Amino acid sequence: MKPAPFEYHAPTSLADAVTLLARLENEGCDAKILAGGQSLMPMLAMRVARPDALVDLRQVPGLDHIRLQDGRIAIGAMASKRAAELSELVRERQPLFHAATRLVGHQQIRNRGSVGGSFAHADPASEYPAVALVLDMEMVATGPDGERVIPAAEFFVTYMTTALEPGEVLTEVRMPVLPPGTGWAIREITRRSGDLALAGVALTLRLKAGRCADARIAAFGIDATAVRLSEAEDALRGAVPTTESFARAGAVAAASLADPMSCIHASAEYRRHLVGTLLERALADAAARAH
Numbered sequence: 001m002k003p004a005p006f007e008y009h010a011p012t013s014l015a016d017a018v019t020l021l022a023r024l025e026n027e028g029c030d031a032k033i034l035a036g037g038q039s040l041m042p043m044l045a046m047r048v049a050r051p052d053a054l055v056d057l058r059q060v061p062g063l064d065h066i067r068l069q070d071g072r073i074a075i076g077a078m079a080s081k082r083a084a085e086l087s088e089l090v091r092e093r094q095p096l097f098h099a100a101t102r103l104v105g106h107q108q109i110r111n112r113g114s115v116g117g118s119f120a121h122a123d124p125a126s127e128y129p130a131v132a133l134v135l136d137m138e139m140v141a142t143g144p145d146g147e148r149v150i151p152a153a154e155f156f157v158t159y160m161t162t163a164l165e166p167g168e169v170l171t172e173v174r175m176p177v178l179p180p181g182t183g184w185a186i187r188e189i190t191r192r193s194g195d196l197a198l199a200g201v202a203l204t205l206r207l208k209a210g211r212c213a214d215a216r217i218a219a220f221g222i223d224a225t226a227v228r229l230s231e232a233e234d235a236l237r238g239a240v241p242t243t244e245s246f247a248r249a250g251a252v253a254a255a256s257l258a259d260p261m262s263c264i265h266a267s268a269e270y271r272r273h274l275v276g277t278l279l280e281r282a283l284a285d286a287a288a289r290a291h
């Protein structure tokens with residue numbers, strides 16, 4: 001299999017990339033941004049995507065930072081997942097994002113695949129969108145009109161579709177550091193190690209005076225985008241963190257899923273079951289970390 005013909009552009013500054021994307025858009029040319037190519041290249045090869053032009057960001061400087069900025073962690077869109085995995089800042093200050101990164105594909109995929117590429121690609125089975133909802137992350141988009149910040153809750157629109165406008169480049173993602181004493185967990189079921197998840201859950205859990213004060217939970221692999229499990233969050237508020245209350249939250253979460261995806265690998269009912277069980281186990285992980 002080989003891709004359909006396309007023009008190839010490799011701008012050397014963000015300003016040039018944005019100008020180029022705007023020009024191609026005006027000319028009616030369907031242009032796609034190329035980052036690490038770990039999703040886009042297979043899609044081109046299988047001709048699932050047939051853009052007229054590729055705008056490669058790999059020579060654009062200034063998009064691969066990982067730093068503490070105004071008390072939040074800012075990661076440039078072109079930082080590789082491997083760089084995020086190896087970052088002491090991410091590992092120590094945002095362990096949920098760190099753990100999610102280690103679940104993405106294999107090391108070879110993480111060497112090449114960019115952090116921003118996973119957010120822009122918005123695969124419903126990807127770990128990052130769920131973590132973005134849990135952490136209330138912000139996405140920074142740069143386009144012809146400048147920069148805008150999009151909250152995670154508005155960024156993921158539907159299946160592989162984000163709030164990025166044509167011609168906008170995702171340039172940075174921002175996340176809070178995990179407050180001390182906050183528990184976190186991410187669990188998923190995959191057919192093989194490194195595969196995209198059949199279903200998964202990510203969460204943070206805060207305990208106060210021996211009770212669950214606040215939980216933020218999202219599931220992935222079950223709908224067109226990652227989804228917050230707000231009914232389970234409500235069921236946990238004020239509950240004593242026990243095996244029973246975690247099992248109850250899992251049951252509430254499973255029952256709250258309107259219409260889970262179904263495919264040859266996992267039926268809707270199996271996915272519903274997975275979310276309940278994964279949540280129950282992930283809550284126990286998070287409670288142990290919160291203590």
Ligand SMILES: Cc1cc2nc3c(=O)[nH]c(=O)nc-3n(C[C@H](O)[C@H](O)[C@H](O)COP(=O)(O)OP(=O)(O)OC[C@H]3O[C@@H](n4cnc5c(N)ncnc54)[C@H](O)[C@@H]3O)c2cc1C
Pocket residue numbers: 032033034035036037038039040041057077078103104105106109112113114115116117118120121123125126127128164168169170171194195196197
């Ligand atoms: C074997 C295998 C296993 C995998 N397993 C997982 C997994 O478990 N979990 C998971 O989440 N992913 C998984 N992936 C996908 C992988 O994580 C990709 O790296 C990621 O989806 C895309 O990042 P990329 O930098 O390679 O982007 P690309 O493939 O280059 O681009 C992906 C899409 O995002 C757009 N895009 C990229 N960067 C930007 C930007 N800065 N601004 C605007 N648009 C942009 C592109 O135009 C394209 O539409 C797997 C891939 C493979 C091949």
